[in-house]
Amino acid sequence: MKETRIVRYIKSLIRNHRYMTTEDIMLLLEKYYNLPISTPSVYYKYKAVIRKCRQAVYRERRRKRRNGV
Secondary structure, rough: OOOOHHHHHHHHHHHHHOOOOOOOOHHHHHHHOEEEEOOOOHHHHHHHHHHHHHHHHHHHHHHHOOOOO
């Protein structure tokens, strides 16, 4: 996945707030990036992006924990 500005923003939200639902993140994207979340294609695209970001952040967290940092 390409590290775009929105992807970095989503990852920072996931990192800095222990758990944010996908809906919470969608609302913030709509507010700050003016994404038309009410459009189904945009909604499902970003739902998949958020899912991939969450997996990447959790993978980092596991790696950090395993290495004892």
